[in-house]
Amino acid sequence: MLRDDLDVAEVHDCFAVTELMMYEAIGLAEPGKGAEFFRSGATRLGGRIPVNTGGGLLSFGHPVGATGVKQVLEIYRQMKGKCGDYQMEQRPQLGPSSLSLSPRLPCSESECCELQG
Numbered sequence: 299m300l301r302d303d304l305d306v307a308e309v310h311d312c313f314a315v316t317e318l319m320m321y322e323a324i325g326l327a328e329p330g331k332g333a334e335f336f337r338s339g340a341t342r343l344g345g346r347i348p349v350n351t352g353g354g355l356l357s358f359g360h361p362v363g364a365t366g367v368k369q370v371l372e373i374y375r376q377m378k379g380k381c382g383d384y385q386m387e388q389r390p391q392l393g394p395s396s397l398s399l400s401p402r403l404p405c406s407e408s409e410c411c412e413l414q415g
Contacts, residue, residue: 304347305390306376308369311354321349343384351376351384 309324311317318332326347327335335341341349352358352372355365375381376390 303392305388305392306348306351306373306386308351308354308372309349310365311350311356312360314356317350317354343386348386351381351386353384 307324307326309317309320311320318327318336321327321332321335321341322329326340326349338345340346343351350357350372352375358368361368372381373390376386379385379389
């Protein structure tokens with residue numbers, strides 16, 4: 299999977315700096331450039347890769363155990379066009395959440411998928 303394949307993402311943002319660090323950790327931004335990536339507008343609703351379109355954990359709280367479920371639900375709702383005022387103009391086709399975003403995603407016992415540039 300390539301970064302350019304992503305249409306939307308839900309990342310862990312229990313603190314504002316954590317979201318910036320996630321941009322770098324998953325390869326959306328170069329190391330040390332998470333804040334610059336955010337300021338560019340790329341993560342806004344109409345940006346190149348909208349992130350945390352429903353407000354993220356900073357908006358909804360951080361219920362331990364339910365965080366991942368909420369993130370997956372947000373991606374699903376965007377894909378189905380059910381986000382109302384914060385619906386993306388074009389429904390996303392591919393949008394991982396923090397549950398699936400990592401440098402290496404296990405795809406099968408014998409291979410791994412990598413988020414690559």
